[in-house]
Amino acid sequence: MKTKFRRCWPNRPADRSDSAAPPSGSARLRPVTALALAALMGGVGGCSVLGAKPWEHDLLAEHAMQVDPYPLQTAIDDHIYFSKEASSGGRSFAGGGCGCN
C-alpha cells in the first residue's frame, strides 16, 4: 500500500459545526430514508468504533465476504427481475435490454 489514511472521512457528525441543527425538511423524512441516513452516518461517521485493523481483515478477504462475490450471477438475476417486475437497480445499474417478455 502506498499510503495509509488514519483520518475518518468525512468528519464525524459531532465534529461538524452545523450538525446540531436539524436539516431542512427533516420533518418530511420517511422511515426508510431516515433509516438509510442513520446507517450512512453510522457507517461513515463512526469510524472511531467501527472497522477492523489491517491484521483483522482475514475473514473479510474471503470470497464469500466480498460485496458481490458472484457478479455474473447477480447480473443474470437482475436481468430476470428487470423483465418481470417494475423495479430495477439499487445495487448497480440495471443493464440494457428490452425486458418486454
Added chain:
Amino acid sequence: MQLTSKHGMGGTGVRRALAAAAAGLLASGQGKTQEAASAPPTTTVDSALLVYHEVNRVQAIEPEVNVTHVINEDSTVLFGVAADSLTGATPLGAVPSSLPQSYVRPYKVVPLGTPLTVTTASGGSTVVIVPPPSGAKTQTLSASHVVPPNTYPLDHGFYDRRVAGHLGWEQALTSTFKLDGGVAYSKEHDYRSESAHVGFTQDFNGHNTTLNAAINYESDLSFPIGGTPTPLTVMNGEWKGPDTSMHEVDAVVGVTQVMSRRWLATLSYSYSDEHGYQNDPYKLISVVDPVSGQPTEQLYENRPTLRRKQSVFLDNKVHLASDVIGVSLRAYRDDWGIKSVTADLRYRWQMSPDFYIEPHLRIYSQGAADFFHYYLVGNETVPQYASADTRLAKFHAETVGVKFGAPVSDTSELNLRVEYYDQHGNGSPAGAIGQLQQQNLFPDLKAYTLLLGYTFAF
C-alpha cells in the same frame, strides 16, 4: 478496501495459495518451478449457463462469460459476452372472456401481389393478407389467432434472441483511489441498447470505508416487429410506425463500511432518469362493455415518456464461525407511482472447507403504477396513459432456492443453483364487471431457474 485476491477466487484458494507460497519459501533452492506455481493467477474466467422456465410461458437459455484480466498492480480490464434465446408465451395484457377472442398482429411486409404460400405462423396463428391501400407497392401479412373462452390471452408466437457484451477498465491512481469505466451493448431482434459508464471508488479510514459513485448513460432503440403502434389506438394487422428511442441517465452513490472483523455493510442510493418511448409495443388493454364485461375492443397501451426512479439499497454480510449470512433490503419508488420493497437473505453454509450449500429467500412487494388498469370501461373516457401489463400492477413475489458450490481445483469453483419464483397479484379485483367476475385477471407467474456456474483462474 478488502484484502481480496485480485483474481477473485474463494478463501479456500487464497489459503492454498498462501500455503503453497510458504511451502515454496521453506523449500528454498528448489528452483523456479515452485515460484511459478505460487504466482497468483492474473486472469479469471467467470461463466454461467442459465436455464429459465416459466410455467406455460417463457422459456430461456442464456450462456454468459465474463473475463477479468489483471494487467498490473494498478490496472484491470474486464469484458464479457452473453446470449439468450427466448420462446414461449407472454401475456397480451387483454382480459379473458367467456367467448372466443380473436387477436391480430403484423407479421411481414411483402411485395404487392405476392401469393400467400404460408398459411400458419408461429404459435398456431393464421396468416392473413391485410388489404393494402390503393397505390401501395407492398402488402402486410398479419398473424391472427383465437383465444379460447375463459383463457388468459397469451401471445404464443413470440421469440427473442439477444446478444450482449461489455468492456470495462479499472485503474488505481493511488492506493486508495480507483477509477473505472466501460461500455455495454445489447441487441435483440426488436431492441438495441448502448451504454457507457464512469465511476470511482475512494478508500478511507485505513481501508475500512469505501465511497463509490458512478454515472451511466444509456441509449435504446426500439424497432418492434410490425412497427410501433400509435398508443391507445385499436388493435389491427396493419404495419405501424417507425422506430422509437429512449435515453436514460443513471447515477449511484454508495458507501461500504467494515463494521467489524466479521461484518461488512453497504448502503447505496441510485437515481435514474428515463426519457422517451417506454411502452411495451406488444401489450394491449381491453375496453369492456360496462354491463357484460365482455371486451369490445383492444387498444395499444400508453405509458408516460418520462420516468424518474430512486432506490436505497442496504446490504450486510456477516461472517459467523465459518458460515456467511447475506441480507439486503431495497426500497424503490418512481414517479409512475410504483413503490416496492425487496428483502433478500442468503445463508452460505460451509459444510467443509471446500463445499458449501447456500439457501436463498427473496421477498418482493410492489404497488401499482398510477396508470395501471386491468381494463378500461366502454362508457368512460380513455385516460391519457393506460397499461394492463401486470408487471405494473400491485403484486407480491417470492423466490426460494438453494445453491451448491465446490472447488474443482485450487483456482476454480463449480456451482449449481436451483430456484423457484412465484409472482401473485389480485386476480379478482373489486368491482369487476359482469363476466370478468368469473375470470382470473392476474394468473400467478411461476418460474424455475437452473443456473450452472464455473469460475476458474490462470
